[in-house]
Amino acid sequence: MIPRPIQRLLLTALYDAFAEWADTFAFACRKGCATCCTRSVTMTSLEGDGIMAFLAEADRPPELAAPAFQPTPNRTGQCTTNTFVAAHLRGESVEEAESWDLRPCPFLKEESCSIYPVRPFGCRLFASLDPCAASGVAEMPPGYLAGATALLQYIEHLDNGGRWGTMVEVLAGLNSGQADGCGESTAPIPGFLIAPDERALVEPLLQGLLARKVNAQTFEQWLQIARPTSSQ
Numbered sequence: 709m710i711p712r713p714i715q716r717l718l719l720t721a722l723y724d725a726f727a728e729w730a731d732t733f734a735f736a737c738r739k740g741c742a743t744c745c746t747r748s749v750t751m752t753s754l755e756g757d758g759i760m761a762f763l764a765e766a767d768r769p770p771e772l773a774a775p776a777f778q779p780t781p782n783r784t785g786q787c788t789t790n791t792f793v794a795a796h797l798r799g800e801s802v803e804e805a806e807s808w809d810l811r812p813c814p815f816l817k818e819e820s821c822s823i824y825p826v827r828p829f830g831c832r833l834f835a836s837l838d839p840c841a842a843s844g845v846a847e848m849p850p851g852y853l854a855g856a857t858a859l860l861q862y863i864e865h866l867d868n869g870g871r872w873g874t875m876v877e878v879l880a881g882l883n884s885g886q887a888d889g890c891g892e893s894t895a896p897i898p899g900f901l902i903a904p905d906e907r908a909l910v911e912p913l914l915q916g917l918l919a920r921k922v923n924a925q926t927f928e929q930w931l932q933i934a935r936p937t938s939s940q
């Protein structure tokens with residue numbers, strides 16, 4: 709398992725690579741637009757640790773005692789990103805989560821994100837070519853979601869032994885010291901869901917990230933170290 713400090717460096721490298729790629733699109737998203745900031749955002753415990761450290765530095769851990777972070781009653785198990793992709797690759801149908809919680813994210817304050825520097829990747833990938841406040845539907849360029857999903861898979865793969873779930877439930881678990889009881893176990897990359905006509909758009913993102921060096925190893929080498937028996 710990769711030590712947490714190096715996992716965090718890898719996460720930062722991934723965030724940077726994605727931000728550079730996303731900047732090549734003309735998205736309509738602006739500060740103050742928060743239609744996509746709901747309690748259904750998902751993340752890994754790796755990202756959760758970064759948020760916990762950010763909150764601790766600002767004396768904000770008491771916020772996690774708010775009702776918004778209480779475990780959802782009658783929660784049913786969900787597919788992580790990698791278990792979802794694995795099921796699709798096996799040709800199995802995958803049921804959507806029954807109860808997405810579309811209430812505002814508890815970190816949304818005055819229409820701005822109060823943990824912006826450490827917001828999880830599930831927030832960073834939100835984007836739309838058209839303002840989506842009225843329709844509630846984001847319009848993404850071809851290949852964008854495939855690229856973002858591949859990076860979600862990398863993060864889950866790196867967080868070997870970690871947890872995956874909604875941001876609120878993962879943080880509640882970490883805050884109570886019962887992280888193992890929240891969400892689902894993370895899983896290795898089983899392959900990708902990138903259509904042939906999306907490859908030309910997605911490859912620059914993936915190849916650029918895989919070649920990035922972190923602590924003298926490439927990102928690709930770190931993926932192998934994280935879960936040596938899996939395929940990327």
Ligand code: SF4
Nearest residue numbers: 745813815816821831
């Ligand atoms: S963490 Fe920030 S960016 Fe993410 S949903 Fe909450 S308010 Fe929005």
